[in-house]
Amino acid sequence: MKRLWEILLSVILWGLSWLHFLIVVPVLVVLGIFLDPRKHDYLQRGLCRRIAFFSGANVVVKEDPGFDRTRTSFFMSNHVNLFDPFMLYCAVPQFVRGWELESHFRIPVYGWLMKRFGNVPVPAVRSPKDLKRLWRMTQEAINSGVSLIIFPEARRTRDGYLSEFEDGGFRLAQQLGVPIVPVSLVGSFRHLRTGHWLLRPATIAVIFHATIETAGLRKEDLPALKQRVREQIASPVEAFLSRN
Numbered sequence: 001m002k003r004l005w006e007i008l009l010s011v012i013l014w015g016l017s018w019l020h021f022l023i024v025v026p027v028l029v030v031l032g033i034f035l036d037p038r039k040h041d042y043l044q045r046g047l048c049r050r051i052a053f054f055s056g057a058n059v060v061v062k063e064d065p066g067f068d069r070t071r072t073s074f075f076m077s078n079h080v081n082l083f084d085p086f087m088l089y090c091a092v093p094q095f096v097r098g099w100e101l102e103s104h105f106r107i108p109v110y111g112w113l114m115k116r117f118g119n120v121p122v123p124a125v126r127s128p129k130d131l132k133r134l135w136r137m138t139q140e141a142i143n144s145g146v147s148l149i150i151f152p153e154a155r156r157t158r159d160g161y162l163s164e165f166e167d168g169g170f171r172l173a174q175q176l177g178v179p180i181v182p183v184s185l186v187g188s189f190r191h192l193r194t195g196h197w198l199l200r201p202a203t204i205a206v207i208f209h210a211t212i213e214t215a216g217l218r219k220e221d222l223p224a225l226k227q228r229v230r231e232q233i234a235s236p237v238e239a240f241l242s243r244n
Helices: 002-034 037-054 084-091 102-106 110-117 128-143 168-176 219-243
Strands: 057-063 074-077 096-101 120-122 147-150 180-186 202-208
Touching: 002 037, 002 110, 037 057, 037 084, 037 110, 057 084, 074 084, 074 168, 074 219, 084 096, 084 147, 084 180, 084 202, 096 102, 102 110, 102 120, 120 128, 128 147, 128 168, 168 219, 180 219
Parallel strands: 057 202, 074 147, 074 180, 096 120, 096 147
Antiparallel strands: 180 202
Protein backbone atom coordinates (compact mmCIF):
# COMPACT_ATOMS: atom_id res chain seq x y z
CA MET A 1 0.00 0.00 0.00
CA LYS A 2 2.87 2.37 0.86
CA ARG A 3 4.51 1.63 -2.50
CA LEU A 4 1.27 2.33 -4.35
CA TRP A 5 0.91 5.67 -2.55
CA GLU A 6 4.52 6.63 -3.44
CA ILE A 7 3.86 5.88 -7.11
CA LEU A 8 0.60 7.84 -7.13
CA LEU A 9 2.19 10.81 -5.36
CA SER A 10 5.13 10.80 -7.78
CA VAL A 11 2.79 10.85 -10.77
CA ILE A 12 0.92 13.83 -9.29
CA LEU A 13 4.13 15.73 -8.48
CA TRP A 14 5.65 15.12 -11.91
CA GLY A 15 2.39 16.21 -13.53
CA LEU A 16 2.22 19.45 -11.57
CA SER A 17 5.89 20.26 -12.18
CA TRP A 18 5.72 19.67 -15.93
CA LEU A 19 2.39 21.44 -16.33
CA HIS A 20 3.73 24.52 -14.60
CA PHE A 21 6.96 24.37 -16.61
CA LEU A 22 5.13 24.09 -19.93
CA ILE A 23 2.82 27.01 -19.08
CA VAL A 24 5.46 29.44 -17.81
CA VAL A 25 8.43 28.74 -20.13
CA PRO A 26 6.67 30.03 -23.31
CA VAL A 27 6.09 33.30 -21.47
CA LEU A 28 9.80 33.49 -20.60
CA VAL A 29 10.70 32.69 -24.22
CA VAL A 30 8.59 35.61 -25.46
CA LEU A 31 10.04 37.93 -22.83
CA GLY A 32 13.54 36.73 -23.75
CA ILE A 33 13.02 37.93 -27.32
CA PHE A 34 12.27 41.50 -26.29
CA LEU A 35 13.90 42.04 -22.89
CA ASP A 36 17.26 41.54 -21.26
CA PRO A 37 16.90 38.52 -18.92
CA ARG A 38 17.89 40.72 -15.99
CA LYS A 39 14.64 42.62 -16.46
CA HIS A 40 12.54 39.59 -15.59
CA ASP A 41 14.89 37.67 -13.31
CA TYR A 42 12.19 37.70 -10.63
CA LEU A 43 9.91 35.72 -12.97
CA GLN A 44 12.63 33.14 -13.57
CA ARG A 45 13.17 32.79 -9.83
CA GLY A 46 9.45 32.43 -9.32
CA LEU A 47 9.38 29.63 -11.89
CA CYS A 48 12.17 27.81 -10.04
CA ARG A 49 10.54 28.25 -6.64
CA ARG A 50 7.24 26.86 -7.89
CA ILE A 51 8.88 23.94 -9.67
CA ALA A 52 10.62 23.09 -6.40
CA PHE A 53 7.31 23.38 -4.55
CA PHE A 54 5.30 21.33 -7.04
CA SER A 55 7.98 18.62 -7.07
CA GLY A 56 7.57 18.21 -3.31
CA ALA A 57 10.75 20.04 -2.25
CA ASN A 58 10.93 22.43 0.68
CA VAL A 59 14.04 24.54 0.04
CA VAL A 60 15.89 25.86 3.10
CA VAL A 61 18.88 28.20 2.68
CA LYS A 62 21.79 28.28 5.14
CA GLU A 63 24.71 30.69 4.90
CA ASP A 64 28.12 30.53 6.55
CA PRO A 65 29.11 33.87 8.13
CA GLY A 66 32.07 33.91 5.74
CA PHE A 67 29.85 33.76 2.64
CA ASP A 68 29.98 37.08 0.77
CA ARG A 69 26.58 37.60 -0.85
CA THR A 70 27.81 40.52 -2.96
CA ARG A 71 30.83 39.01 -4.74
CA THR A 72 30.51 37.74 -8.29
CA SER A 73 31.67 34.14 -7.87
CA PHE A 74 31.76 30.58 -9.08
CA PHE A 75 29.14 28.67 -7.10
CA MET A 76 30.41 25.08 -7.07
CA SER A 77 27.90 22.45 -6.01
CA ASN A 78 27.41 18.70 -5.82
CA HIS A 79 25.17 17.35 -8.56
CA VAL A 80 22.38 14.95 -7.59
CA ASN A 81 19.44 15.19 -10.00
CA LEU A 82 17.82 17.27 -12.73
CA PHE A 83 16.16 19.58 -10.17
CA ASP A 84 19.51 20.87 -8.86
CA PRO A 85 19.65 23.99 -11.09
CA PHE A 86 16.14 24.98 -9.97
CA MET A 87 17.03 24.57 -6.29
CA LEU A 88 20.21 26.60 -6.70
CA TYR A 89 18.51 29.33 -8.69
CA CYS A 90 15.96 29.67 -5.89
CA ALA A 91 18.73 30.20 -3.38
CA VAL A 92 21.68 32.09 -4.93
CA PRO A 93 21.22 35.74 -3.89
CA GLN A 94 22.69 37.15 -7.10
CA PHE A 95 22.06 37.25 -10.82
CA VAL A 96 23.41 33.83 -11.75
CA ARG A 97 23.79 31.60 -14.77
CA GLY A 98 25.64 28.35 -15.28
CA TRP A 99 28.04 26.21 -17.20
CA GLU A 100 25.99 23.80 -19.29
CA LEU A 101 26.89 21.04 -21.74
CA GLU A 102 27.09 22.41 -25.26
CA SER A 103 24.88 19.58 -26.52
CA HIS A 104 21.98 21.01 -24.47
CA PHE A 105 22.08 24.16 -26.59
CA ARG A 106 20.97 22.10 -29.59
CA ILE A 107 17.68 21.10 -27.93
CA PRO A 108 14.80 22.93 -29.70
CA VAL A 109 13.48 25.98 -27.80
CA TYR A 110 15.32 25.02 -24.59
CA GLY A 111 18.73 25.51 -26.22
CA TRP A 112 17.76 28.92 -27.57
CA LEU A 113 16.43 29.89 -24.16
CA MET A 114 19.66 28.87 -22.42
CA LYS A 115 21.75 30.79 -24.95
CA ARG A 116 19.54 33.87 -24.75
CA PHE A 117 19.64 33.81 -20.95
CA GLY A 118 23.44 33.72 -20.94
CA ASN A 119 24.40 30.20 -19.90
CA VAL A 120 27.93 29.25 -20.93
CA PRO A 121 28.30 26.17 -23.20
CA VAL A 122 30.87 23.59 -22.11
CA PRO A 123 32.16 21.50 -25.03
CA ALA A 124 32.25 17.71 -24.72
CA VAL A 125 35.42 17.51 -26.84
CA ARG A 126 37.75 20.12 -25.45
CA SER A 127 40.15 21.19 -28.15
CA PRO A 128 42.38 24.24 -27.55
CA LYS A 129 39.94 26.28 -29.64
CA ASP A 130 36.95 25.12 -27.60
CA LEU A 131 38.72 25.75 -24.30
CA LYS A 132 39.69 29.25 -25.42
CA ARG A 133 36.02 29.97 -26.24
CA LEU A 134 34.93 28.62 -22.84
CA TRP A 135 37.54 30.82 -21.14
CA ARG A 136 36.42 33.90 -23.11
CA MET A 137 32.69 33.42 -22.48
CA THR A 138 33.29 32.76 -18.79
CA GLN A 139 35.35 35.91 -18.48
CA GLU A 140 32.68 37.95 -20.27
CA ALA A 141 30.03 36.68 -17.87
CA ILE A 142 32.12 37.45 -14.80
CA ASN A 143 33.11 40.88 -16.11
CA SER A 144 29.43 41.74 -16.61
CA GLY A 145 28.66 40.82 -12.99
CA VAL A 146 27.12 37.40 -13.69
CA SER A 147 27.98 34.67 -11.21
CA LEU A 148 28.15 31.12 -12.54
CA ILE A 149 26.95 27.78 -11.18
CA ILE A 150 29.43 24.97 -11.86
CA PHE A 151 29.02 21.26 -11.10
CA PRO A 152 32.68 20.21 -10.77
CA GLU A 153 31.78 16.49 -10.81
CA ALA A 154 30.46 17.03 -14.37
CA ARG A 155 27.96 14.22 -13.77
CA ARG A 156 25.13 13.31 -11.42
CA THR A 157 25.80 11.03 -8.49
CA ARG A 158 24.30 7.54 -8.46
CA ASP A 159 24.74 6.85 -4.74
CA GLY A 160 24.43 10.31 -3.18
CA TYR A 161 28.15 10.66 -2.50
CA LEU A 162 30.43 13.04 -4.37
CA SER A 163 32.53 11.86 -7.30
CA GLU A 164 35.98 13.22 -8.03
CA PHE A 165 36.11 16.81 -9.24
CA GLU A 166 37.36 17.87 -12.65
CA ASP A 167 40.00 20.58 -12.94
CA GLY A 168 38.42 22.98 -15.45
CA GLY A 169 36.46 25.26 -13.13
CA PHE A 170 39.35 25.54 -10.70
CA ARG A 171 41.82 26.43 -13.44
CA LEU A 172 39.58 29.22 -14.69
CA ALA A 173 38.94 30.46 -11.14
CA GLN A 174 42.71 30.69 -10.59
CA GLN A 175 43.44 32.28 -13.98
CA LEU A 176 40.64 34.85 -13.70
CA GLY A 177 40.93 35.42 -9.95
CA VAL A 178 37.26 34.53 -9.41
CA PRO A 179 36.28 33.60 -5.83
CA ILE A 180 34.69 30.20 -5.25
CA VAL A 181 31.65 29.53 -3.08
CA PRO A 182 31.29 25.82 -2.19
CA VAL A 183 27.60 24.87 -2.06
CA SER A 184 26.16 21.71 -0.51
CA LEU A 185 22.80 20.37 -1.69
CA VAL A 186 21.63 18.25 1.23
CA GLY A 187 18.50 16.13 0.92
CA SER A 188 18.34 16.05 -2.87
CA PHE A 189 19.17 12.35 -2.98
CA ARG A 190 16.08 11.63 -0.89
CA HIS A 191 13.99 13.85 -3.20
CA LEU A 192 14.98 12.19 -6.50
CA ARG A 193 17.67 9.66 -7.38
CA THR A 194 19.22 9.68 -10.83
CA GLY A 195 18.20 6.51 -12.64
CA HIS A 196 14.88 6.37 -10.75
CA TRP A 197 11.68 8.32 -11.34
CA LEU A 198 10.00 8.34 -7.91
CA LEU A 199 9.72 11.82 -6.41
CA ARG A 200 9.60 11.92 -2.63
CA PRO A 201 8.64 15.04 -0.66
CA ALA A 202 11.80 16.26 1.09
CA THR A 203 13.46 19.24 2.70
CA ILE A 204 16.49 20.32 0.68
CA ALA A 205 19.07 22.46 2.42
CA VAL A 206 21.17 24.70 0.17
CA ILE A 207 24.26 25.47 2.25
CA PHE A 208 26.56 28.30 1.16
CA HIS A 209 30.00 27.85 2.67
CA ALA A 210 32.53 30.64 3.20
CA THR A 211 33.78 32.39 0.06
CA ILE A 212 37.26 31.22 -0.97
CA GLU A 213 39.62 33.71 -2.56
CA THR A 214 41.64 32.57 -5.59
CA ALA A 215 43.52 35.76 -6.42
CA GLY A 216 47.24 35.16 -6.15
CA LEU A 217 47.00 31.37 -6.30
CA ARG A 218 49.47 29.51 -8.51
CA LYS A 219 48.85 26.51 -10.72
CA GLU A 220 50.61 24.40 -8.08
CA ASP A 221 47.93 25.40 -5.56
CA LEU A 222 45.03 23.93 -7.56
CA PRO A 223 45.07 20.36 -6.17
CA ALA A 224 44.82 21.68 -2.60
CA LEU A 225 42.09 24.14 -3.63
CA LYS A 226 40.08 21.41 -5.33
CA GLN A 227 40.40 19.13 -2.31
CA ARG A 228 39.39 21.92 0.07
CA VAL A 229 36.25 22.74 -1.93
CA ARG A 230 35.31 19.07 -2.27
CA GLU A 231 35.68 18.42 1.47
CA GLN A 232 33.53 21.42 2.37
CA ILE A 233 30.75 20.39 -0.02
CA ALA A 234 30.92 16.73 0.98
CA SER A 235 30.90 17.15 4.75
CA PRO A 236 27.19 17.98 5.34
CA VAL A 237 26.10 15.73 2.45
CA GLU A 238 27.87 12.68 3.88
CA ALA A 239 26.68 13.47 7.41
CA PHE A 240 23.09 13.52 6.16
CA LEU A 241 23.49 10.26 4.22
CA SER A 242 25.00 8.52 7.24
CA ARG A 243 21.96 9.45 9.34
CA ASN A 244 19.48 8.31 6.71
